Amino acid sequence: MAAGAGAVAVRRARPSAAVRLYARYEPVVLGAAGVVLLFVLWEAAGALGVIDPRLFGQPSRLVPAAAGLWGAGVLQHHVSVTLTEFALGFTLAVLVGIPMGFLMGWYRGVEYVLEPFVWFLYSSPLVAFYPLFIVWFGIGMPTVVTIAFLLAVFPLLINTVTGVQHVEAALVRAARSFGARDLEIFLKVSLPASLPIVFAGLRLAVGRALVGVVVGEIFGATAGLGFAVRYWGGRLRIPEVFVFLTCIALLGVVLTQLIRLLEGRLLRWRHE
Amino acid sequence: MRPRSPQRASLLLRPGARATVGTLSVLLFIGLWQTVGGLALIDPRYISTPVDVVRAGVDLVRTEELWRHLRVSGAEFALGFVASLVVAVPLGLLAGWYRRLGYLVDPVLMTFYAMPRDAMLPLIIIWLGIGIYSRAAVVFLGAIFPIIVNTMAGIRKVEPVWIRCARSFGARERHLFWKILLPGALPYIMTGVRLGIGRGIIGVIVAEMYVSVEGLGELIMAAQAGLNTDRLVFVTLLVSALGFAALRLSLSLEEWSAPWQREREL
Missing domain, CATH: 1.10.3720.10 (MetI-like)
Structure with a gap:
């Protein structure tokens, strides 16, 4: 059990570079994703006729x-x-x-x-x-x-x-x-x-x-x-x-x- | 604060000095206003006089015109504000508790929080018409963002030690939420509510002034169009008094919800 706990600690201490980079910029990445998501949903809702783009606009317009x-x-x-x-x-x-x-x-x-x-x-x-x-x-x-x-x-x-x-x-x-x-x-x-x-x-x-x-x-x-x-x-x-x-x-x-x-x-x- | 010698400051330090000086200064202002307007040193069509304002107020109350408009404004405010509470508090709690969800919605929320949302009025009218719903929607938009943002901040600022402590004593998620997170975040939620009330009142008046069908905002517009300065001043002062009462009420609510926290940003 002691060895297991040690292994976990080691794995936590050395995540791969990509993971570390992501962890550092997670708020920015997710935040940007949120904004993009909003615009995509808006565009799609207009294109699919869920909302009338003449009244609710559309990013592409x-x-x-x-x-x-x-x-x-x-x-x-x-x-x-x-x-x-x-x-x-x-x-x-x-x-x-x-x-x-x-x-x-x-x-x-x-x-x-x-x-x-x-x-x-x-x-x-x-x-x-x-x-x-x-x-x-x-x-x-x-x-x-x-x-x-x-x-x-x-x-x-x-x-x-x-x-x-x-x-x-x-x-x-x-x-x-x-x-x-x-x-x-x-x-x-x-x-x-x-x-x-x-x-x-x-x-x-x-x-x-x-x-x-x-x-x-x-x-x-x-x-x-x-x-x-x-x-x-x-x-x-x-x-x-x-x-x-x-x-x-x-x-x-x-x-x-x-x-x-x-x-x-x-x-x-x-x-x- | 400025240090002072006891003998010099004695008068102003007496109990009741604050209320006395304040009352005197308000009375002096009213007297000055009456003199300047009454003697027509400044054209009373521009500034009115206290006596005329009171007369206009009595008139409005007697014809029951005031109550009709007051009821409409009150209903719009209540509808929009309750709706914003119902949406904002759960949303704020979720986004505050789930870190990744918080990151996802943060920039969008902050953008709406920072922008003057009353500017969306022309759009809202196009979407919802000129009835009560468009005006309630302006209140909703005005109030919802301060409440969400402050609720999120409240959850994030709950001492992690309390959470760990509750967990190690075997608290379930449900207990954690009701006994630690919600009371811990309550003072922040109440700050959001106070800011939201302020924005909501501005929203009602601005929307009614824009649409100009009914409500206190319409009374203001009608008085302006008729160059009825007495009535204009009366209604604006009434709206201010309502805003003041709401602010006081929410400040005491805030104090009641968190008696341990006496200082705050205004």
Whole structure:
């Protein structure tokens, strides 16, 4: 029995190179297989008449649609409008949300005064305000950027407040007893120690800003990916709709990954 | 947190200071709003005034118009959200427990999770029409992905030691599931539920605004089309209050499901 157990251990320790390679990349291989499977099933269901490709699209019909939109420059135009609006809304949210969050986390008075408004606006479906924004700012980029900004700023703010308030008291006391001033404590202790939670806020903010941009474009714009989905959807051009939806999905993935990359860079010191 | 000397911070540290200051600041805001709108420093057609908003609200309640729309929105939300729970929790548990299944569905799930799914509205209308089902479908799509993803994460984060320990004491798969995996994953599932509720409420309103047949979203659109800012502000504030109540409710549900875990990402 001892020999048997040893044999098993040896076999486990030296799997063939191919198996080892597969084991290492199993998540990637299976993940790619999942995506391919989805597209194959979609194509087959359309070809076999399980679903009507005129209503539910078909991967093979997307390629010519995408090529047509690209050739006409329509695709690039809408993508660049959406990206610009996202960048503006998100940047504004960062510039307002993080400093305000630090203020609210640092000064109890500021926190108490602003708290009711922040929580109310955080939990409200701010998209509902878009008719007001159109009244105030008119149709187009300002309205879309405002919606994206408002959706993104509150999770950022709330996470920053939480981050500052949950810095370990012992760290602050230690810095204080070595004679650090408020500004030094802020820059050397509170700021770096609250970064992980601030980044959690940034991740949420990316997603919500994108929702704001796309939904804002659906209702209050004449350009951008959200507008394009509505426009082609209204004309029953399903392949074009899927092309733009794919762009939106890819944008979501790329932006989320970018923020994760940045997080990994800036928080390397913290790796357990 | 900022260190402070006890004598200076005394007022703000008193019990009830938070509620008092908060209430005062809200009252001040309402007073300011009434003054600016009432004196027409800014055209009240753009910003309305608190008094007019309340009047519009009373009107809506009295004519029972509000209840009709509220019921429709509530039914859509309930239908979509229950459906998403029923699908998402078992799916998340399976994909979290069976590693290979998890790998297989991960990229597809994450793509849907990261994308603004409200953008699929025009397609959903084409598929399901403009009735209650298309709007419930938007809620369903909004809520299902946060719940699946968080349920998966919850199962994966259950301490392996607990599982091994239960196994070595002879627990069967069934016991393992009910006594270890499900309670262990519950706080994550509840986080998913909370995020899902938020997305679901946005979904209802956006879908109703888009289709504009009935529901609170339609009330908003109609008020906008009629330039009835008082009513517009009232309904938007009402929707916000509902969202706030739902968030509070789900936060306390979350705390109840995992009293040991008090800090969380919001």
